[in-house]
Amino acid sequence: MTLYFLGFLVQTYGLALPVSLIFESPIICLEKLIRKKFQKQ
Numbered sequence: 001m002t003l004y005f006l007g008f009l010v011q012t013y014g015l016a017l018p019v020s021l022i023f024e025s026p027i028i029c030l031e032k033l034i035r036k037k038f039q040k041q
Helices: 002-040
Strands: none
Touching: none
């Protein structure tokens, strides 16, 4: 039972990392651009 738990845990984190990077990276870049735009003014 412990091995199943650890296996699911590793799979979950293994899938969550690329998904979060794919969806959050463009938003983080947009936030940086917006912040730079407002800091110049």
